[in-house]
Amino acid sequence: MLVNYQQTGDATNPAVIIIHGLFGSLENLNVVARALASNFNVINVDLRNHGRSFHDVDMSYPVMANDIKILLDELKLDKVHLVGHSMGGKVAMQFAQLFAEQVDKLVVLDIAPVAYHSRHDAIIAALNEVQQRQVSSRSEADGIMSTYIDTPGVRQFLLKSLAKNEAGQLAWRFNLDVITEKYDTITDNINESHSCLCDTLFIKGNNSDYILPEHKDSIARLFPNARAKIIQGAGHWLHAEKPDAVNRSIIDFIQ
Incomplete structure (x- = not known):
C-alpha cells in the first residue's frame, strides 16, 4: 500500500522526502516543507500507522523504509534527499542503509542510530x-x-x-x-548492515539528550561522511522551537 503524502514545490526540482516522528504526522514538519518548497520538490509523508496513512501490525524500520521505497517508485524518483525527525530520522537512516544508491544527502534531526530506553x-x-x-x-x-x-x-x-x-x-x-x-521495536536501533557513504548531517538541539557524546562512534561507523550541527536554545522539537536556524542548516547542507 502507498503511504499518504503531500507534494509541494516544483516537481522538476531535486526531491526532498520529509519524515515525521512518533505520534506525529506530515503536518508536524510543514514548517520545514514550506521553507524547502521554493527550491525543491518536497514530498512530506505520513508514516504507516500515523496521520492519514494505512494501519498495519508491523512497525519495523526495514518495513517503514520500504514504504518510502514504494512511494519513490510510484513517483518515479531515482535519487532524493532525506530529512527525518526522531523516529522518522531512524526511518531515513534505515532507508539509506537499504537503498543507498537512491540517497543524495541525508539529514537526521535529533536522533542517533542506537537503541533507546523507554521515554514515553x-x-x-x-x-x-x-x-x-x-x-x-x-x-x-x-x-x-x-x-x-x-x-x-x-x-x-x-x-x-x-x-x-x-x-x-x-x-x-x-x-x-x-x-x-511494538514500542520496543520503535525504540530499538535500525537494522545495521553496512556503512552508508552518503553525505549526512545530524542536527541536534543543544538541550536534548537524544544525541550524546557516547553515540559518536555508532554514527561514525554507520555514516562515516557525517557532520554535526547543534542548534542553540532548542530541545528535541528543534524544528518547532528554532525553525529558522533548522531550516537554514538543512538548506545550506543540501544545496
Whole structure:
C-alpha cells in the first residue's frame, strides 16, 4: 500500500522526502516543507500507522523504509534527499542503509542510530486512557492527559492527532494499539548492515539528550561522511522551537 503524502514545490526540482516522528504526522514538519518548497520538490509523508496513512501490525524500520521505497517508485524518483525527525530520522537512516544508491544527502534531526530506553510510558498511558474514555472534546482529552503529562506543549502536539473518525467519534489518527505493542521495536536501533557513504548531517538541539557524546562512534561507523550541527536554545522539537536556524542548516547542507 502507498503511504499518504503531500507534494509541494516544483516537481522538476531535486526531491526532498520529509519524515515525521512518533505520534506525529506530515503536518508536524510543514514548517520545514514550506521553507524547502521554493527550491525543491518536497514530498512530506505520513508514516504507516500515523496521520492519514494505512494501519498495519508491523512497525519495523526495514518495513517503514520500504514504504518510502514504494512511494519513490510510484513517483518515479531515482535519487532524493532525506530529512527525518526522531523516529522518522531512524526511518531515513534505515532507508539509506537499504537503498543507498537512491540517497543524495541525508539529514537526521535529533536522533542517533542506537537503541533507546523507554521515554514515553506516561504518554502511552495518557493516550490509552483517552482512547478508553471515548471523549467528546479535545478539552476533555487534555484534562485526562494532564494527570499524566505536565507539559502543555506535549499535550497540544498529541491532540493534533485526535480527530473524528468515520463513525463521528473522536479517536487517535495514529494506531495506538500497534504503537503500544511494538514500542520496543520503535525504540530499538535500525537494522545495521553496512556503512552508508552518503553525505549526512545530524542536527541536534543543544538541550536534548537524544544525541550524546557516547553515540559518536555508532554514527561514525554507520555514516562515516557525517557532520554535526547543534542548534542553540532548542530541545528535541528543534524544528518547532528554532525553525529558522533548522531550516537554514538543512538548506545550506543540501544545496
